[in-house]
Amino acid sequence: MSAAWVKYAACRRPGIDPELFFPVSESGPAARQVAAAKAICARCPAAADCRAWALRAGEPAGIWGGTTPTERQLLRRARREGTGAGERAAS
Numbered sequence: 001m002s003a004a005w006v007k008y009a010a011c012r013r014p015g016i017d018p019e020l021f022f023p024v025s026e027s028g029p030a031a032r033q034v035a036a037a038k039a040i041c042a043r044c045p046a047a048a049d050c051r052a053w054a055l056r057a058g059e060p061a062g063i064w065g066g067t068t069p070t071e072r073q074l075l076r077r078a079r080r081e082g083t084g085a086g087e088r089a090a091s
């Protein structure tokens with residue numbers, strides 16, 4: 001990926017394990033991993049661009065822009081249907 005926002009990505013900083021952003025699921029024991037990744041995304045200056053990219057690309061896995069795959073699915077559905085339900089699910 002060569003988008004300009006990538007150079008501001010908090011997940012690319014030294015000491016951040018990229019695997020943190022790819023939990024095996026969104027619930028159960030993986031929920032703590034999801035929360036840890038989202039906490040980094042919440043402080044990332046590239047979060048809005050990252051989330052927009054993941055939504056456009058239909059990224060099927062991982063935490064991108066503070067959203068899980070399920071949340072992105074809800075966002076895409078809400079946008080198709082013209083509701084704000086997906087935005088609330090991702091916040």
Ligand code: SF4
Binds near residue numbers: 047063
């Ligand atoms: S929002 Fe999260 S996944 Fe996206 S670049 Fe920032 S830290 Fe990485």
